[in-house]
Amino acid sequence: MAKPLEYGEDVLLMEVGKDRTFLVRLEQGQALHTHRGTIAHDAVAGQPEGTTILTHTGHRFLAFRPRIGERMFKVRRRTQIVYPKDAGWLILALDVRPGMRVLEMGTGSGAFTILLAQLVGPEGRVYTFDRREEFLENALANIARAGLASRVEAQVLTAGAPFPVSDVDAAFLDLPGPWEAIPATYGALAPGRPLALIVPTAEQLKEAVRVLTETGFAAVEVVELLERRVLVRQREGVRPSERMIGFTGYLVSARKCVSPQGLLSQDAPGVEP
């Protein structure tokens, strides 16, 4: 059976018919003060997910457990975060699955780390690195709030330094100058496994692709994603939103190539020497 919302849990309170949402941890006796009135946490605790709650001024809010993408948006930000539209693409590019061991360089605010940790499951592991301790501290607080701390190992590391892990199943780079981390990432990845990265400019994209190729990555693919909201109003009609995000970054995916393990006859087709 579905569990009711409980004290100690994070709950997303969403004003009905609006985009505005609040992520609150339910605590006895506490209240959320919004521009639309106050909601007592005690009115939320014990209710099933999806319940409509009224503020003291009678405005309606809905109470949901946050989805992982909503958590990503609600992390305390010290840096730019990976957008959900890009995050979904990256999950497929990195072939994330339960039990996997993933490396991340550029923890930032931990938004993507949270998604990775969610998807690798309790048997998986996310090794995340950032050169700035204060970013890592903030990110770890965000990860802990999401209840995913036990799946994440975080460490301060300079871009370019070798990673203290090996044979990881996938690697994601989100840092200024990602090319500096590419050789070390090659070293840490298991043969054939995917790397993905995100860069903001055409120049950085070119440099990243150049270093990928030189380091021994192949199957390089680059895309950008445009997400447009569509407004569906029964009376006024269906139309795309007038405003949209134009660009969040170039997304790159590639796979580690290796030298052949054995030697083959030169006469027959086979592995390139």
Next chain:
Amino acid sequence: MAKPLEYGEDVLLMEVGKDRTFLVRLEQGQALHTHRGTIAHDAVAGQPEGTTILTHTGHRFLAFRPRIGERMFKVRRRTQIVYPKDAGWLILALDVRPGMRVLEMGTGSGAFTILLAQLVGPEGRVYTFDRREEFLENALANIARAGLASRVEAQVLTAGAPFPVSDVDAAFLDLPGPWEAIPATYGALAPGRPLALIVPTAEQLKEAVRVLTETGFAAVEVVELLERRVLVRQREGVRPSERMIGFTGYLVSARKCVSPQGLLSQDAPGVEP
């Protein structure tokens, strides 16, 4: 340690520098015949993932285990499939995670089923339904080839019929006239949990959103995603691709709302009666 590619495994053979790929199951004594020459399976088996293989005419191919998105593209198609760009968004909208129980109506060719099955892990479950037996059979073959059959329960079902499952954590609809399945989906979903669907036209979008709202869903969000490849050539320069997919469908996400479980004082703010 990373395992070499083995007989009985699916391997993606990718021509170096091209988009063309072949998904083959390695079998002793077999060969892949391409327009660029022949590759003996025996030359691939035993090699690590990411190895370069030569055809008998000396053309280079790379051998990788397929990522789940590549499997999705390579399913035997009896229907349109969910595109990877959309699939990533849907994974976040549905908040897919290990151990989850997901309902899917409109199995189609099973491409998205495979992704769901991968991500819910061995503890999770995908309940998938299609009104056409021949689609289900084809989809199950695709799912079995991906090694995910044990996580999937498939059944023929008419759109609109009640689902033989309850309290599922998420639901995805991909069928003509998805609104017919919305009330039954409401019944099968746990309170507050997400539903997502994909529709091809503005009219269907409007009808789906109307029925969602009337049935008791809220937090409705609609987007469309445009994916554009970017070409990165060290000499010629960086530029977006001239060709792109213009549209694959409207993506809708919503959450199940419920009536309050208990009764609250009418005087105080709280759950709406």
Next chain:
Amino acid sequence: MAKPLEYGEDVLLMEVGKDRTFLVRLEQGQALHTHRGTIAHDAVAGQPEGTTILTHTGHRFLAFRPRIGERMFKVRRRTQIVYPKDAGWLILALDVRPGMRVLEMGTGSGAFTILLAQLVGPEGRVYTFDRREEFLENALANIARAGLASRVEAQVLTAGAPFPVSDVDAAFLDLPGPWEAIPATYGALAPGRPLALIVPTAEQLKEAVRVLTETGFAAVEVVELLERRVLVRQREGVRPSERMIGFTGYLVSARKCVSPQGLLSQDAPGVEP
């Protein structure tokens, strides 16, 4: 020889390195007060176009004659205007050229009227109609300011009423419920000539296309245009802008079909009876 900027002329003053612009009519003794300091009109008059002007606080502005697209943006707005990106497409759809007679229903703020008047030249004519007198008055003031009043004839007209012109070379509709004006537009257009219109929703688009087809228009084409700015910074690099306009309207183009003038032998291929 190029004429210097003169008193009585409209001049666009543009802060160097910024997007902010001011459209001012040069008058002796007057001044423009900006957040970056004051510019005396007398410092601008007599200078060639393209001169850098300093404010009294030393900030640099450039002085240009406004291009027609800049005038469109700077009209006094009582309504939504046609965006330049859409305007360019419409000019080609309507096949606008010097000497042409163009009908416009839905003058709005006159932005597109100004563009039409500019392009049909002194020999051409724009017949523009709006159901609201106060819109027409505002639009005519905008048109007069652009120096194009002599090419424009404006009149209040209800949507659906017959137009007091005939055999026009092109027609543009920009009004709520454009389908109401389509039959009258058919009557006013010369045979074979183009009509274009803009609508905001999918439902309106469908209805407009339905009425176009039933009224005797063919070669219907519908597009939407996405314009994204690209930021080019020598140090930071090249990247698309993060913000963009997501949607301004569906653009429709069609051509008037006619019944054949003469009768042809039924045996031979020819004009359809």
Next chain:
Amino acid sequence: MAKPLEYGEDVLLMEVGKDRTFLVRLEQGQALHTHRGTIAHDAVAGQPEGTTILTHTGHRFLAFRPRIGERMFKVRRRTQIVYPKDAGWLILALDVRPGMRVLEMGTGSGAFTILLAQLVGPEGRVYTFDRREEFLENALANIARAGLASRVEAQVLTAGAPFPVSDVDAAFLDLPGPWEAIPATYGALAPGRPLALIVPTAEQLKEAVRVLTETGFAAVEVVELLERRVLVRQREGVRPSERMIGFTGYLVSARKCVSPQGLLSQDAPGVEP
């Protein structure tokens, strides 16, 4: 009164309900042979524009005078052409109007030259240059076919050589390495007047913008346009087209800046020395 289609005229024959069109010059006794049957020119001549014509197998075609955008698409191509979506934007960026004198470097196949010639009218002039004689010859044939030869002066010229014209009202560059032509274009443009150019890659864009700025251009604006067709079917519904052009080039617009003509007091705000 509207003139019927005449011998010696170019007519666009468009299969009803399809995108396929044919541009034919009407000649007595001639016929157009299509995959849908034959159309005798004699069946078209004398008919009003917009008439439906039947092929000898009974298929319906519509007969229209080509719009200028359709002529652009139908030029005999020796090079890539400027796309109509981009052409419309460029017309506004260049502020093209009747009577104008426009410079074009990179005639290519003459598609954009034709549009310019149409819009500057009989009093205007297009000075067009290309480094390759064979391109110019082909372009001039295209321009002549459009009936616009008297408005165009064409000449072979190396990129970078000074232009044999001065004080032109606008300039358009469409050639490999457009930056080579920027200084000479500066020399040929009247003060303050606009230049526009199109480039295919991010690197070329950066270089072009760098040289523009160094040469004395300002108000640099860069955009790219995405055009998506929308399919409107009364029964199946409204939806964007699945296929679209992803990229045709970066569009750049800028304006020529000048040194001040007179000397101003250093104490007062005014023209920068």
